[in-house]
Amino acid sequence: MATANMKDVKRRIKSVESTMQITKAMQLVAASKLRRAKDKAVAVQPFFETLFKTMCDISCDRAFKSVYTKKKFLNSTLLIVVAGDRGLAGGFNSNVLKMAKAKADDVLSSGGQLRVMAVGKKAVEFFEKRDYDLVWKYPQIAENIDTDTVIDIVEDIIAGFRNGDYDKVELVYTTFVSALTQEPCSLQILPVEDLDKLGGKKHPSTIYDPSPEEVFDGMIPQYIGGMLYSAIVDSYASEQAARRTAMESATDNAGEMIDNLSLLYNRARQAQITQELTEISSATIGR
Amino acid sequence: MTPFDLKIITPEKTFFEGNTEQIIVRTVSGDIGILAGHAPYVANIVSSPFRIKIEGEFRTAAISGGLIKVSADGVTVVTSAIEWADEIDVARAEKAKAAAENKLRENASQKEFERAEQKLRRAMNRLVVAGKK
Numbered sequence: 001m002a003t004a005n006m007k008d009v010k011r012r013i014k015s016v017e018s019t020m021q022i023t024k025a026m027q028l029v030a031a032s033k034l035r036r037a038k039d040k041a042v043a044v045q046p047f048f049e050t051l052f053k054t055m056c057d058i059s060c061d062r063a064f065k066s067v068y069t070k071k072k073f074l075n076s077t078l079l080i081v082v083a084g085d086r087g088l089a090g091g092f093n094s095n096v097l098k099m100a101k102a103k104a105d106d107v108l109s110s111g112g113q114l115r116v117m118a119v120g121k122k123a124v125e126f127f128e129k130r131d132y133d134l135v136w137k138y139p140q141i142a143e144n145i146d147t148d149t150v151i152d153i154v155e156d157i158i159a160g161f162r163n164g165d166y167d168k169v170e171l172v173y174t175t176f177v178s179a180l181t182q183e184p185c186s187l188q189i190l191p192v193e194d195l196d197k198l199g200g201k202k203h204p205s206t207i208y209d210p211s212p213e214e215v216f217d218g219m220i221p222q223y224i225g226g227m228l229y230s231a232i233v234d235s236y237a238s239e240q241a242a243r244r245t246a247m248e249s250a251t252d253n254a255g256e257m258i259d260n261l262s263l264l265y266n267r268a269r270q271a272q273i274t275q276e277l278t279e280i281s282s283a284t285i286g287r
Numbered sequence: 288m289t290p291f292d293l294k295i296i297t298p299e300k301t302f303f304e305g306n307t308e309q310i311i312v313r314t315v316s317g318d319i320g321i322l323a324g325h326a327p328y329v330a331n332i333v334s335s336p337f338r339i340k341i342e343g344e345f346r347t348a349a350i351s352g353g354l355i356k357v358s359a360d361g362v363t364v365v366t367s368a369i370e371w372a373d374e375i376d377v378a379r380a381e382k383a384k385a386a387a388e389n390k391l392r393e394n395a396s397q398k399e400f401e402r403a404e405q406k407l408r409r410a411m412n413r414l415v416v417a418g419k420k
Contacts, residue, residue, distance in 0.1 A: 044298045050365050054329065054356055147298055147367040148409075152402070159398060203358070209330035210316050218315065218331035219354055225367055229298050 006272070009265040013258055020254035026088065027247035030240045034179070037237035041176060044233060048226040055192070055219060061203060064213045067162065068220050069192050076113035078135075078157065078166040079104055080189070082173035082231055083123035084239040085140050090246035092174065092239050093122040096184040100172040103186060104132060115166055117157070119232060142236040147229065154225045161190055173231040174238040180245060182238035187231070189224055289323035292361030293339065295369060302369050309340040310362065312355060321355075321362060328357040334412040337369065347372045349416035351409045375417040384410035 081100040083093050100123070107114045116132050118124040121139040128134060136156060141149055160166060169190040174182050208215045290306040311320045313335035321328075337350040353366025370376075383406060390403035 040299070043300050046301060047296045047298045047365060050296055050356070050363055051354065054354065054365075058329070150298075151367055155402060155405075203327055206327040206329060206358075209314055209319075209328065214315065215329055215331055215354075222353060222365065222367060226298060 006265060006268045009261055009268065013261045013265065016254050016257050016261065020251055020258070023247045023250040023254060027244055027251055030244035030247060034237060034240035034244055037233065037240050038176070041230065041233045041237050044226065044230045048230055051219060051223050051226055055216065055223060057203060057206075058208070058212050058216050061206060061208075061212065064216070066192075066213055066216050066220075068190060068217065070167075075111065076115075076166040077107045077168045077170060078115045078117060078160065079107070080117045080157075080169065080171045080228070081119065081123045081127070082142075082171070082235045083118075083120040083126070084235070085121040085142060086239075086243075087122065088246065089239050089243035092182065092242035093126075096172060096174045096235075097123065097126045099184040099186065101126075101130075103170065103172055113166070115160075117153075120235075142232050142239075145229065145232050145236075147225065150225045150229045150232070151221065154221050154228060157190075157224060158221060167191070171227065171231055173235040175234050176237045176241060179241050182242055187227070189227055192220075192223075288340075291323040293364070294361065295364045295366065297366055297369060302366075303339070305341075307339050307341055307362075308343070311338040312350070312364075314355065321357060325357045325362075327359070328355070330355055332364070332366065334408050336412070336416045337364075347416055349375055349413045351412065370413070370416075372416050372418065375413050377414065377417050380410045380413040380417070384414065 079100065081097070083096050083100075087093065104114055104116065114133060115135045116127050117136040117138070118127050118134060119138045120142060124134070124137045124139045128137075136153075138153065157169060161169065167190075168188070171187045171189050172184065173187075175185050177183055288308040290308050293303060293305065293307040293310065294301065295303040309320060309322055311318060313319075313333055314330040315333060316330070318335075319330070332350060332353045332355055334349075334351045337348045338345050339348070340346075348369050348371045350364075350366050351368040353364060353369075356363045356365075387403045387407035387410060390399060391407065
């Protein structure tokens with residue numbers, strides 16, 4: 001009996017060990033990807049800040065109307081959801097998708113129309129399975145995101161907005177708080193609201209070529225592009241951080257399991273040796 | 288010429304930060320040259336060659352749309368993409384140009400047509416700046 005048990009335990013130790021190797025490797029990969037993703041997320045900051053500040057300044061300088069600032073009246077929303085391309089990242093995907101679903105159901109229950117744009121394979125799968133109007137799918141763009149890709153997406157968003165397909169654009173993604181905390185959050189992209197109250201400085205002598213309205217409208221694609229780009233980069237960094245944490249605890253658990261199993265194995269081995277010794281010595285006595 | 292501060296920012300990095308004596312860039316309403324002491328000015332940039340004079344010599348880069356802001360502290364340019372002439376990926380631009388031209392020939396919808404046109408403009412701009420066309 002003891003030998004059979006020992007074999008089982010040995011086999012289990014081996015299988016846990018190979019699982020641990022995989023989770024350890026995934027942890028290391030995620031850690032190195034996280035480092036690069038964080039650099040990217042930091043690099044986009046000055047770009048976005050400059051654009052945002054300029055837009056605030058324009059809003060302060062002159063009173064004007066832009067199609068991008070008008071309040072909604074159609075009650076129709078485009079929801080952009082950014083999630084990961086892969087699983088095994090703890091609660092990363094489910095957290096952001098839960099929030100997105102709550103937002104979507106909010107819109108629908110208040111009688112509004114809803115369209116969904118899904119970025120990341122997990123988001124695409126989630127909304128395909130359910131009964132939502134999924135108009136755009138962008139799986140697997142986050143890892144090697146570049147500005148040309150984002151500009152293309154943004155042109156779609158803006159064309160739809162100008163066309164009147166929807167009059168509100170909201171973005172749901174995961175923001176990187178720290179290596180241990182990532183939080184899902186949402187952001188209204190269009191219409192652009194309340195810029196004049198956000199502390200822009202007045203520069204009455206500034207020349208806007210050809211006019212403040214046109215400069216403002218011309219900046220919108222860059223502005224939304226910057227927002228979307230930073231959301232995707234932010235979400236990607238969060239995904240890697242979540243995966244690193246999840247895989248770290250998986251590796252720790254595997255180590256613990258191996259320790260327990262080794263203890264079991266050693267006990268069984270010792271019991272077997274003791275039994276053999278007893279058998280031998282009792283055989284000697286009996287002779 | 289009096290130098291002034293120039294900063295060029297893209298989403299990926301700060302592309303250029305330093306002194307320059309003159310810049311020439313195409314805005315929505317036409318080419319504009321900026322020298323030190325220019326009045327505060329804000330305009331949108333279109334895809335075009337972007338020329339920067341450093342120590343008496345012009346360097347050219349391909350810029351794909353963005354914003355130029357001139358204030359008392361210097362000039363800030365924000366753009367989604369910019370490359371120096373010698374850093375342009377010519378093969379990629381050629382490919383983008385061919386793809387856009389195919390799209391234009393296909394009698395696509397108005398929206399697709401406009402987008403292909405934009406892409407063609409960006410690709411052409413890169414090729415022109417790289418000196419390959």
